[in-house]
Amino acid sequence: MGQFPELAACVTYALSVLLAARNSIHTWWMGIIGCVLYGWVFFAVQLYADVTLQVFFVGASIAGWINWLKGDQGSPLPVRKTRLRHVLMLLCCALAVAGGYGLVLHTWTNAWAPWLDSLVLTFSVLAQFMLMGRRIENWYVWLAVNTLAVPLYMARELYLTAILYAFFWLNAWYGLYQWRKELATA
Numbered sequence: 687m688g689q690f691p692e693l694a695a696c697v698t699y700a701l702s703v704l705l706a707a708r709n710s711i712h713t714w715w716m717g718i719i720g721c722v723l724y725g726w727v728f729f730a731v732q733l734y735a736d737v738t739l740q741v742f743f744v745g746a747s748i749a750g751w752i753n754w755l756k757g758d759q760g761s762p763l764p765v766r767k768t769r770l771r772h773v774l775m776l777l778c779c780a781l782a783v784a785g786g787y788g789l790v791l792h793t794w795t796n797a798w799a800p801w802l803d804s805l806v807l808t809f810s811v812l813a814q815f816m817l818m819g820r821r822i823e824n825w826y827v828w829l830a831v832n833t834l835a836v837p838l839y840m841a842r843e844l845y846l847t848a849i850l851y852a853f854f855w856l857n858a859w860y861g862l863y864q865w866r867k868e869l870a871t872a
Contacts, residue, residue: 695723707861714751735803825862
């Protein structure tokens with residue numbers, strides 16, 4: 687695999703994430719394009735949980751797009767908080783699913799780093815659902831995802847992607863800042 691697919695995926699996905707931090711509806715269609723490109727990239731380097739994640743992201747982007755357009759009974763969905771107990775329950779579920787999926791990948795595939803890759807998958811799914819619901823805690827979960835993903839992608843020599851996820855880590859702080867401001871003014 688050459689660097690062009692990774693570069694195209696990086697650029698497209700970066701635009702999508704920047705748009706999400708700015709609460710732009712265009713995050714969703716741009717994200718779909720980036721997910722398709724990243725599915726190809728991750729398959730080539732045997733990060734199969736990340737391939738699965740890209741398929742999920744395409745569906746989630748469609749749902750998020752619709753959710754943001756329709757919002758709460760026709761009005762835009764507001765940024766909101768989640769109860770701590772609910773967040774902790776979701777994190778425990780994500781860890782359990784990561785363990786199960788990691789075991790499947792470890793047992794039946796030639797996946798590279800199935801456990802870490804599965805953590806990136808399940809925490810990303812959790813963060814995406816929270817983003818779709820405009821829950822402010824999504825940014826904390828994205829911080830964890832990006833912290834795990836950068837060394838994983840570096841180890842697979844996906845240097846552009848590792849740099850992108852380091853940028854996503856910074857962008858998650860920016861998104862958190864912006865969404866906190868919006869929540870405070872609501």
